[in-house]
Amino acid sequence: MTENLKKIKKCYGCGVVLQSESTEEVGYVPANILSRDDVFLCQRCFKTHHYSADKLHSPSVTHDFMNLIKDIKAKKALVVYVVDVFNFESSFNPEINEALSGLDIILVANKFDLLPKSTNEEKVKEYVARKVKKEGLNVKTIIVASSTRNYNIDEVLDEMAKYRNKGDVYFIGAVSSGKSSLIKTLLRNFKNETSRFITTSIYPNTTLAVQEIPISETRTIYDTPGISINNSLLGLAEKEVVKLIVPRREIKPRTYQLLPKQSILIGGIARFDYVDGPFSGFTFYFAEGVKLTRTNTNRADRTFNNMIAHKKSKPISFLVTGVQDLDAFEFTTHEDLKYDVSWNGLGFVSFKGNGRVVRIYAPRGVAISYNESKI
Numbered sequence: 382m383t384e385n386l387k388k389i390k391k392c393y394g395c396g397v398v399l400q401s402e403s404t405e406e407v408g409y410v411p412a413n414i415l416s417r418d419d420v421f422l423c424q425r426c427f428k429t430h431h432y433s434a435d436k437l438h439s440p441s442v443t444h445d446f447m448n449l450i451k452d453i454k455a456k457k458a459l460v461v462y463v464v465d466v467f468n469f470e471s472s473f474n475p476e477i478n479e480a481l482s483g484l485d486i487i488l489v490a491n492k493f494d495l496l497p498k499s500t501n502e503e504k505v506k507e508y509v510a511r512k513v514k515k516e517g518l519n520v521k522t523i524i525v526a527s528s529t530r531n532y533n534i535d536e537v538l539d540e541m542a543k544y545r546n547k548g549d550v551y552f553i554g555a556v557s558s559g560k561s562s563l564i565k566t567l568l569r570n571f572k573n574e575t576s577r578f579i580t581t582s583i584y585p586n587t588t589l590a591v592q593e594i595p596i597s598e599t600r601t602i603y604d605t606p607g608i609s610i611n612n613s614l615l616g617l618a619e620k621e622v623v624k625l626i627v628p629r630r631e632i633k634p635r636t637y638q639l640l641p642k643q644s645i646l647i648g649g650i651a652r653f654d655y656v657d658g659p660f661s662g663f664t665f666y667f668a669e670g671v672k673l674t675r676t677n678t679n680r681a682d683r684t685f686n687n688m689i690a691h692k693k694s695k696p697i698s699f700l701v702t703g704v705q706d707l708d709a710f711e712f713t714t715h716e717d718l719k720y721d722v723s724w725n726g727l728g729f730v731s732f733k734g735n736g737r738v739v740r741i742y743a744p745r746g747v748a749i750s751y752n753e754s755k756i
C-alpha cells in the first residue's frame with residue numbers, strides 16, 4: 382500500500398523540493414532513488430557535499446549480529462523473534478527479517494498490554510500473519526503476548542518445547558522489544574527462578590552481549606543484544622524524550638474530529654495535517670507523556686515553532702528546533718478501509734475512509750509508514 386505515498390522531500394543541502402521529473406531543474410534525484418526512505422540530498426548536493434553514502438543509510442544489523450545468525454544456522458537452533466506491537470513497523474524490521482530467513486521462528490508480538498483493552502487479539506495476529514507471509518519468514522506460530530503482564534507467556538514456553546527439537550533457543554529482535562523481559566517472565570514461570578538477574582530498561586541497548594542461560598543440563602536459551610533501528614525516534618532522541626514517548630501502561634487513545642485544514646501538533650516533535658476530505662475522526666495512539674495540540678493548518682507552523690521556543694509542549698527534542706527540521710509526507714487513501722499511519726518509535730494515528738488526504742511530518746531520519754489498520 383505504498384504506491385500512492387507521496388513524500389515531499391526537501392534537500393538538506395540546499396532546501397529545494399526534491400523531484401525526479403527533470404534533470405535540468407533544481408532538486409533532481411533519479412526516481413528509483415527518490416522513492417527510498419533514506420535519500421536526503423539532491424543529486425547536485427550529494428555530489429558536492431561529500432556526504433558518504435554509508436552515513437545516509439547505515440544498516441541496522443551489525444557484523445556481530447550476522448555472526449550470531451551464522452551460529453544459529455549452524456546449530457539449527459530455534460529463534461524466538463520478539464517484536465513490539467506498539468512499535469510494530471519499526472521492530473518488525475526488514476533487515477532483521479532478511480537475516481532470519483530460512484530459520485525456524487516463533488514470533489512473539491509483545492507488549493499487547495499497551496494497546497487499548499478493546500483491541501481484538503485475533504485481528505492483531507492476522508495482521509502480523511499477513512506481514513510475516515509477505516516477508517516469506519518461516520514462522521511456526523505467532524503469539525500475541527505481554528512479558529510484563531505475564532500474558533500468553535506459558536504459550537511461548539509450550540511452543541518452544543514443541544519446535545526446539547532438543548536444541549537451543551535464541552531470543553532475537555529490535556532494541557527494547559522486550560527480549561530480556563520475556564526471558565525473565567519465562568524463567569519465573571518455568572522454574573520459579575528468581576536468582577538470575579536480567580537487566581531490562583526503557584532505554585535502547587540494555588543487553589550488550591549474548592547471555593547464555595542454561596535452563597537444564599542440556600538446554601540453553603540465549604538473550605541477545607537488540608538490533609538498533611536507525612530510523613526510529615527511540616534510537617535518535619535524547620533520554621528525556623525517550624522517557625516521555627515510551628508508554629508504560631495501556632494507551633488511552635485520543636480522538637479528534639477534524640475538518641480539512643486542521644492539524645494536530647504532536648509535542649514539539651511531529652505533526653499531522655488533515656489536508657482534504659470530509660469531517661472525520663482521527664484517533665491518536667501515543668504515550669500519555671506526549672502532548673497533542675489542535676490548531677488550524679494555516680497557523681500550524683507558527684504555533685509549532687512558538688511551542689518549541691517557549692518549551693510549551695512535550696516532548697521537545699534537540700532534533701527539532703522548528704518546523705524546518707521536519708520531513709513532510711503526504712498521501713491519499715483510495716479504499717474505504719481503516720488505516721494507520723505511524724512514526725517509528727513514537728506512535729500512530731488511525732482513521733477510516735476513502736479519499737482522505739493527510740500530511741505527516743516527522744523528525745529528520747525518523748521513518749513513517751502507512752498501512753491497513755492493525756487494531
Ligand SMILES: Nc1nc2c(ncn2[C@@H]2O[C@H](COP(=O)(O)OP(=O)(O)OP(=O)(O)O)[C@@H](O)[C@H]2O)c(=O)[nH]1
Pocket residue numbers: 491492493494495526527528529530554555556557558559560561562563580581582583584585586587588589605606607608628629630
Ligand atoms: N508495557 C510493556 N512493556 C514491556 C513489555 N516487555 C518489555 N517491556 C518494557 O520494554 C522495555 C524494554 O524491555 P527489555 O526487556 O529491556 O527489552 P530488550 O529487547 O531486552 O532490549 P535490549 O536489550 O536493549 O535489546 C522495558 O522498559 C520493559 O519494561 C510488555 O510486555 N509490556
Ligand SMILES: [Mg+2]
Pocket residue numbers: 560561562580581587588604605606607
Ligand atoms: Mg535485553
